[in-house]
Amino acid sequence: MPTSPLDLLKIDHLLTDDEQDIAATVRDWVDDRVRPNIADWYERGEIDLGLIKEAGALGLLGMHLTGYGCAGTNAVSYGLACLELEAGDSGLRSLVSVQGSLAMFAIWKFGSEDQKQRWLPAMAAGEAIGCFGLTEPDFGSNPAGMRTVARRDGDGWVLNGTKMWITNGSVADVAVVWAQTDPDESQSSRPGAGVRGFVVPTNAPGFSAPKITRKLSLRASVTSELVLQDVRLPADAVLPEVTGLRGPLSCLDEARFGIVFGALGAARDCLDTAIRYAAEREVFDRPLAGFQLTQAKLADMALELQKGFLLALHLGRLKDDHQLDPRQVSLGKLNNVREALTIARTCRTILGANGITGEYPIMRHANNLESVLTYEGTSEVHQLVIGQALTGENAFG
Template identity: 60%
Template structure:
């Protein structure tokens, strides 16, 4: 498959090295256990340190023990990890693109020194507490509050679908504040970010059971009941909704690449099965209908990777816009799901078993489709960009 489309020719030696390192980690560490872990709903905490040792955590950030790699290198790592399982790319995104990016972008020097080196090394885990039980698409409507109390703050509220929360050492908690002097930004929306050690009394994270998707990763309900923090917990550079949105765009960028990894894995499974499975005396891959399906799937994988590469080059130049990220997120996940469904059909009945990764990828991609902005949210972002009219 790689020989048909020579992606390597478009990459630097450093970018190829990052990709190969991530592919080796995925093949040697993740793939041998991922079907078992998905079935058992088990997250391997021991892999966190190994990801840190490989340089993948916060790899696109500068300083504080981070690798300082380029946007394309980071994207390629996301692609290779998600080719194994969306849950592990999600871990790298939550840790690096959400929690670490929030601290790196908006934190004080003391906050950066306190948390980032340990998070980059995989010794500390962070989570990003934005989404709430009533919905995640309208963060301006959040009900979690932080009220002034003496020389500190008391946070009350609830969050849902918070990745890593039960494993995390620190939570980036977004809340509405009652002190106008601390509100700032975004049309008066008084949203601020707080760094809350998860050992703080009143912070409770409960893993969500019953998931049929992302089973090898951890998402939680978070309760915040009288959680008391000092002024030094506030992220000084994040005022208003531009704070969390700046981090969400980092995570969305990783999904543009990552979803294409899941799509590639499904396509590879379909190609392998089409060569090995014989019906009516010949491999099914010798039939025109199957070859047409494989060709169409291949086209979408390669177009998606080229789009991701274009966005990565824009990001490295500092020219990437939120609307362009929405193009990538919407396209990559939509096409990856279509490829997973087509691959499942080519595999026949075996496609629903864990002998092949396709059904697992399809289930995981349903979650990827929802988080960091649903299809509908990204369609509205693009509609606003095209018409100048806000339909939210």
């Protein structure tokens, strides 16, 4: 009797009953609502935005946060949910991750009580969609160089600038936008020391979010540019509890943690597909699964998937114990996304020409993982983070 890849190590034994129940609930929802439709959504370059309210009803939005209508689950449960979501599609996990770990987390962690009460309950329910504006056309890995600026204007602020590659941007109700403030706003000369976060309603005059089209990856995800032209905001639009790059970077750590688990979902779906296909496909009058080279590929991929899961689970337990270091998240994202992409590509070879069609999920996952590999910290950036931890030398720049 064949054994599924994650059952070889009896990994479920490492999870609590509640964690397994959450994973099963999300898996069932993905099977029911996403799998029958995702190939068409991906081909058309769209996603059913009704999923956001359904995700809210399931408690998935900001699920690892407490209060304000959030579920307050542990970090491992959130990670498992990300895994199941990305087994459906990376775009779906991105939708949930940006909502909860970037936009909601920023307000929850650094916002005023008024900002939290205004936005978090609606975002947790999926009644309001959020986005996170940090990356710019010329500044991705070096956010300290951002050109978006916020200047004082009487009691308020005026924002000008452009953000790029913003998930949910053109469908969002609220944007958390990071900008350089006036020089006298910061007493430090460190790059990025004057960066502040702003809670920007997307109906504010001067705010626009053109949708980015012609993507070959993450097609079932809304990706946009944010354009801010003299966007006037009241004084209380600023996130009061943080100044400097520590704010946006800590939000990215939250989202990267979800990716550590999420990428494994895409890999698992590819591997499950390849195993089923190899059992059914006959080559030279034998099942493809009966050939040594096929089994060698499957064994190597199953091993990497299990190792990646154990790494993710370890990081999740550290996070739940409040001991997780951002450098450890870099280890997780670097390894798990890289290995997930390798698994997707190898599974494609098992399916041969069928692997490139939309009838199977493998090429879709592989294309998506190309984006996951570079967003929220490229592999090279994470290598430098780890290298600095090992040597004490800063090799950035």
